[in-house]
Amino acid sequence: MSADITTPEHVDVIIVGAGLSGIGAAYRLQEQCPGKSYAILDAREAVGGTWDLFRYPGIRSDSDMYTLSFPFRPWTNRKSIADGQHIREYISDAADEFGIAEHIQFGHRVVSASWSSEDARWTVTSQVGESRIVQTASFLYLCSGYYNYDKGFQPEFPGLDSFDGQVVHPQFWPEDLDYAGKKVVVIGSGATAVTLIPSMADDVEHITMLQRSPTYITTLPAEDKLAQVMRTVLPAKLAHRAVRRKNAIVTIGFYQFCRRFPAAATKLLLGRVKRQLPDGADMQHFTPRYKPWDQRLCIVPNGDLFRAIRRGKASIVTDTITSFTPTGIDLDSGQHLDADIVVTATGLQVVAFGQLEIEVDGERVDPHEVYVYKGLMFSGVPNLAWCVGYTNASWTLRADLSSQYVCRYLNHLDAKGCAFGMPDPKGAAGQVRPILDLTSGYVMRVADILPQQGTSSPWTIRQNWLLDSYDMKRTDLDQDMVFTEKSQVSVPA
Known part of the structure; x- marks a missing residue:
């Protein structure tokens, strides 16, 4: 049984x-x-968070590192699409460089948070080994993302046993x-x-x-040549800022192009894919x-996926599973896929508020009702x-804006005496x-447990960094806030 330990801090x-x-x-904050x-x-x-958890072969960023890295610490690695190890090292080095590491308490799985308006503070409970540690804070900032770290999404496959x-x-x-010399089937069509x-x-x-259905795939260079040039003529921080802004503008511009002109965007994306495939390749697998x-678009640096297909080492099958068998997978088309190893890249499990139980003045907060x-x-x-x-x-583009807003x-609270x-x-x-405007399976599965958004400001999430960075x-x-002055609460000494 866990023992509760209250820390005075x-x-x-x-x-x-x-x-x-x-x-x-x-x-x-610092x-x-x-x-x-x-x-x-x-x-x-x-x-490292996600970048410390995921260790599968080839784990890499699905955004360019000039926008995924911190705006205050230049990304100096040559790779724009970077592998997980280098991203993990970058985060750890930043924590050390700025004295942040000494503030981290590892092994603290936060399980609940309770707000008291009378005391104007959060009581946060963490599971630490066999004990429960209770700490208090005036503000709670959840920076653990929205993925379940304990389990991914695993569909029920007939005959899996x-x-x-x-x-x-x-x-x-x-x-x-050990997958050397083995027949491998990867179930899924997303970034993983x-x-x-x-x-x-x-x-x-x-x-x-x-795959049950294809995903849009686009190729980007593993290295940003313009970034390399700018580093040679500009100071590191200025070059980083310029490349970051350039890449953000390109990404947002292409997103707007896809949304406004979907037919033209489809033709462009599929045309780029076709040029990288062997002659006569069946485009149904990419449409x-x-x-x-x-x-979300899937990014393949330097077209590495298509090179594997052209060499005959990899193939794509679009079909649905009838049943697993002792030697592989039977498909609805009647085809059988032989397999020694099956990798279920079937997606992640999205959670609200990092799976915390949250209470406000004794009342449980239902994430879907806020x-x-x-x-x-x-x-x-x-x-x-x-x-x-x-x-x-x-x-990170939005994450940094959020942190600056906090x-x-x-x-502002201090200035108002609140x-x-x-x-x-x-x-x-x-x-x-x-709250999320995607039709991806991992989003649709949890639409009824995530918070909601409205249709007008300030109750919306806008997917546009340029406008957000101006407005934030x-x-x-x-605006639409309710404040309580310090004189109205009984804050413990």
Whole structure:
């Protein structure tokens, strides 16, 4: 049985998560709120978050590193599409360089948070080994993303128990998995699958990507040549800022092009794919049923996926599974795929608020009943923010804007003499839209548990970094907010 241990330490801000978002948030706090104390709680034993968890072959960024990296610490690696190890090292080095590492408490799995308006503080409970640690903070900032770290999405496959080979989920890749000379089937068509295929192709006998439906795939250079040139003529920070802005503009511009002119975008994307495939390749395997950017695009650096297909080491099959057999998978078309190893790259499990149980003044908060406010706070929930990145651009572009907003908000509280504030509890009543605007399976499966957004500002999430970066620095911090002065609360000494 767990024992509750209450620590006397109170901090101004508790940050949950020591990945890209958490380390970036800590830097902004130190920079813009130098008098505020903070602690970072992370369930794992190392910095990196997602980039420390995922260790499957070829794990890499699906955004360019000039926008995925921190704006305050230049990305100096030559690769624009970087592997997981270099990203993990970059995050860890940033934590050390800016003195953030000393604020991290590893092995703290935050399980619940309870707000008291009378005391104007959060009581945060973490599972640490067999014990439960209780800490308090004036503000709670959730920077752990929206993926379930404990399990990925695993559909029910008929006959799976009869399969004599090995079944692996990429989220929990065995360090000792030997796939040399084996027949491998990867189930899935998303970013993980298109990463695994070329990374394993040289070592396996053959690898097959089995998909129910295709995904839009585009090729980008692994290295940004313009960035290399700019580094030689500009100081590192200035070059980083210029490339970051250039890449963000290109990404947003292409997203807008896809949304406004889907037929032209489809022709462009499929034409690029066709030119990289062997003559006579069946384009049905690369032609999705949805419009570009209804789901995220998959990026393949230097066309590595297509090279594996051209060499005959990899193939793609579009079909549905009838049943697993002892030697592989039977498909609805009657085809049988032989397999020694099956990798279920079937997606991640999305969760709300990092799976925390949240209470406000003794009442449980149902995430689906609250409205998002300016992309990070929530109706009726005081002094809490949830860092969520863009769906159409790199995560860090929005994460950094969110962290800077939190700092402005904390300074605003002090300037007003207020203990806390919350977005209007009524939120965007009568205006209901999903918080994420994708039709991807991992989003649709959890639409009924995630917070909602409205149809007008400030109750919407806009997928446009250029407009957000302008608005976030000029936004009205009092808009649709309810504040409580320090004189109205009984804050413990």
